[in-house]
Amino acid sequence: MSEVNLLLEFICFAMALYFLKGNNDKFALFTKLYLGLVCVTEISGFMWKLYTNKSNVWIYNIYILFEVLYVSFGLYHFIKPFKKNARPLYISAYFVFIAVYLYGVFTRGAFKFQTTAIMVASVLIVFLCLYYYYNLMKSDKIISIRNSFGFWWVAAVLFFYFGSTVYNLFMNVIFSNKPFAYEILVYIMLTLNAILYGIWSYSFICSSRHQKLLTSSY
Amino acid sequence: MQFSSSEIVNIIILATCVFLIAPVFLLIYIKEYLRKKRVHEEEKVTLNQKFEAEVLKTRIEVQEQTMQTIAADLHDNIGQLLSLTALNLNSINIEHTEKARQKINNSIELINNSIRELRALAKLMQAENILMMGLGSALQQEFNHIEKTGRYQLIISNQLLEINFASPQKDLILLRLVQEIFNNIIKHSNANHITVNIQLIENHLDIIITDDGIGFDVNQTGYNGLGLSSIRKRVEMVQGTLNINSAVNQGTSIHIKLLYP
Incomplete structure (x- = not known):
């Protein structure tokens, strides 16, 4: 299963490298770096498990810090044109996540999966996604949804974090008590990843179209 | 209450589907809302353009109306006054001093009338400027x-x-x-x-x-x-x-x- 996951992540990374190459935005650069990091993390986790036969959870525990940072930055980047002075909200959300994360590390240790921190991050990210759509609807600006980088990027995030609610809720219970359901959770995560990376790839195409439109209009 | 393995799997699948369907409908709603907003904005722009075009047409009509009034006034009023003045001046015989003075005075009066009429016309010519007043x-x-x-x-x-x-x-x-x-x-x-x-x-x-x-x-x-x-x-x-x-x-x-x- 992790091979399929890795393949999805590589495709998305390649799409980002190709379609965001003309985009000199800070966010486009972070996207490429982040997706590169996703691939590196996935390979490291895979290798660590393979060669040491020990839990690779600590790798993912480090990775989620960057994941939430990137997603928060992305959401802030896309809401900026519609809402001025939104930065404190996004910084606060990230610090709430960090506080819960550190609490988890101190109480449960760094080698246990930080499920509470991930749950809190999911709730905050879903809230910020809905906040983006609320401001998008309220704004006087007219956007073409079909070609909107922001709309699709946030849609992918909303699908992934809202859709992973059940996964997050059941993960702890199932890992410890119901190993028979483990496989279904893996499939769910695979589906969610496919949705996330699929829609993100489409959003990169939208960004490329927008860039082409901008350069052709000069 | 105990759930069987297959029941738990079904619950997980069902709940995940529900959590995935909700954003789908939310995005459809947002998409529809934004589409309507765009149509509304386009209609507003079209209406505004129509209004601008109509204002331009109205401005031209006001100018035409002013021109017609000026033409009629020049022909019927000032033209007549000046013709009469010319006639008056042509008929002057300088040997008859008293009559000549009277005709010159008449002509001056007619010219003064023409000037007054011309001033009134000049005011009309500023039909648009007049709106500034x-x-x-x-x-x-x-x-x-x-x-x-x-x-x-x-x-x-x-x-x-x-x-x-x-x-x-x-x-x-x-x-x-x-x-x-x-x-x-x-x-x-x-x-x-x-x-x-x-x-x-x-x-x-x-x-x-x-x-x-x-x-x-x-x-x-x-x-x-x-x-x-x-x-x-x-x-x-x-x-x-x-x-x-x-x-x-x-x-x-x-x-x-x-x-x-």
């Missing part, structure tokens, strides 16, 4: 011009002369509206008396123009005949209401009501 003054100028023909008796009550604010685009359209109504009266009504009552109560402007002409059957003509369609269209443009009361041989009363400025 306010709609009240522009309309008063129109009324004065019609009164000067001596063909009609006008009773004017113009409250717009007392205000010191304006609405440039509405003013141009309203000036043209009144010009068109007067054109209709001159062309079709055969009236002798015209009453104009312009009232501004709070921010409601009422323009009532009544004549004692031959009138017409409103039910038969409707609001589209006799050049009334352009009046109706212009009233709609300034988001006002138009009410026409008329009957054969009983004169006509036109009432325009709108928010002003």
Whole structure:
């Protein structure tokens, strides 16, 4: 299963490298770096498990810090044109996540999966996604949804974090008590990843179209 | 309560589906909302463009009307005065000093009259600039011009002369509206008396123009005949209401009501 996951992540990374190459935005650069990091993390986790036969959870525990940072930055980047002075909200959300994360590390240790921190991050990210759509609807600006980088990027995030609610809720219970359901959770995560990376790839195409439109209009 | 393995799997799948379907509907709703917003904005832009085009057309019509008035005045009034002056000066015989002085004095009087008429015309030529002085003054100028023909008796009550604010685009359209109504009266009504009552109560402007002409059957003509369609269209443009009361041989009363400025 992790091979399929890795393949999805590589495709998305390649799409980002190709379609965001003309985009000199800070966010486009972070996207490429982040997706590169996703691939590196996935390979490291895979290798660590393979060669040491020990839990690779600590790798993912480090990775989620960057994941939430990137997603928060992305959401802030896309809401900026519609809402001025939104930065404190996004910084606060990230610090709430960090506080819960550190609490988890101190109480449960760094080698246990930080499920509470991930749950809190999911709730905050879903809230910020809905906040983006609320401001998008309220704004006087007219956007073409079909070609909107922001709309699709946030849609992918909303699908992934809202859709992973059940996964997050059941993960702890199932890992410890119901190993028979483990496989279904893996499939769910695979589906969610496919949705996330699929829609993100489409959003990169939208960004490329927008860039082409901008350069052709000069 | 104990759940079997397959039940737990079903619950997980079902719950995940629900959590995935919710964003789908949310995004569909947002997409539809934004589509409607875009259509609404496009309609607003189209309406605005139509309005701008109509204002431009109105400006040209006001200019044409002014030109026609100037041409008629030059031909019928100033032209006649100057012809008479030329005739007078041609007939001077310098040997008859007293008669010559009288004719010269007459000619000076005629030239002075011509200058006065030319000054009045110059004011008319500034038909658009006149709007800078306010709609009240522009309309008063129109009324004065019609009164000067001596063909009609006008009773004017113009409250717009007392205000010191304006609405440039509405003013141009309203000036043209009144010009068109007067054109209709001159062309079709055969009236002798015209009453104009312009009232501004709070921010409601009422323009009532009544004549004692031959009138017409409103039910038969409707609001589209006799050049009334352009009046109706212009009233709609300034988001006002138009009410026409008329009957054969009983004169006509036109009432325009709108928010002003």
